[in-house]
Amino acid sequence: MEQKMKLARLLILAAAGLACASSPARAAEFPSRTVEIVPAGNPGGGLDLVARALERALREEKLFPEKFVINNMGGAGGNLAKNYIHQKKGNPNFLYIESNRIYTNRIVGTTPLTYTDVTPIARLITEYLVWAVLSDSPYKSAKDILAKVKADPGSVTFGVGTVPSNDQMNILRAAMAQAIDPKQVKIVSFKAGGDLMIQLLGGHVPVISTGLSEAMEQARAGKVRLIAISAPEPLSGDFANVPTWRSMGIDLAILHWRGLFAPPGIPAEAVKYWDQTLPKLVKSDSWKKILAKYQWFDAYAPSAEFRKALAEENKAYEQILTQLGMAKGVKK
Incomplete structure (x- = not known):
């Protein structure tokens, strides 16, 4: 009888452990491993510089406990990198650096994917x-x-x-x-x-x-x-x-920004992590020195604000490119 009770307890503990391991809370733990950053451009280009600046500043400020690897993926006007990230659905261990091509490429018809097919994490910097x-x-x-x-x-x-x-x-x-x-x-x-x-x-x-x-x-x-x-x-x-x-007297401002994205469907905890970490980064001395070095300007926007800005930009560009006859990817 005692042996049966011990066996039952072991089975209960094993089941509990399995449930914990497979639960959303456990699956959403972040960060817990090396993160791959994918600049949608070739080494030495603007997107690559932002990716390497982000990695360096996070490391110098000790704001990220895991390692990064950078995987440049230029080509197809940014669509190669976007497709790659889109295929990593639900995996927070991939990040992606891109410009407003994230939505303009869909408008002009070179890809069906747009900013809603990935997870906007933050707008980082801008040029004017x-x-x-x-x-x-x-x-x-x-x-x-x-x-x-x-x-x-x-x-x-x-x-x-x-x-x-x-x-x-x-x-x-x-x-x-x-x-x-x-x-x-x-x-x-x-x-x-x-x-x-x-x-x-x-x-x-x-x-x-x-x-x-x-x-x-x-x-x-x-x-x-x-x-x-x-x-x-x-x-x-x-x-x-x-x-x-x-x-x-012209109500116009255009940010020539660079932003951070992740695959679609990543855990909310991962988005929250970056919403809490990146404000510390952009206030750091390491980041300010990088902005000065490359003549960049701070344009940080957290995930929710960035998504709203992307929707507004997408609407404006869609209207203009439609007028110009260039919106081949927009359904009529």
């Missing part, structure tokens, strides 16, 4: 976009250019790196705010930011929209003037005098 003209340009302000475009839409050619892009939206959204038909705005795209600046310096285009980091060297050298910046507030330092759209 500028309009640049030659130092001796007859255009004194962005409002001068917009007035000319409104009177004669084909009279000004804008240069950008690629389309669709935030460079492009920094032109079109400003034009639309002045009741200019975006389909009438003349935009020419070039290979990348460096090529774009060459086109401006060579006099091939009169105005370009590009990242501040791509234009600051020539601006400091006095070769170009920056006549608008997409920041919500004026910057400090060397570029404090560059007018924001809002300072010109």
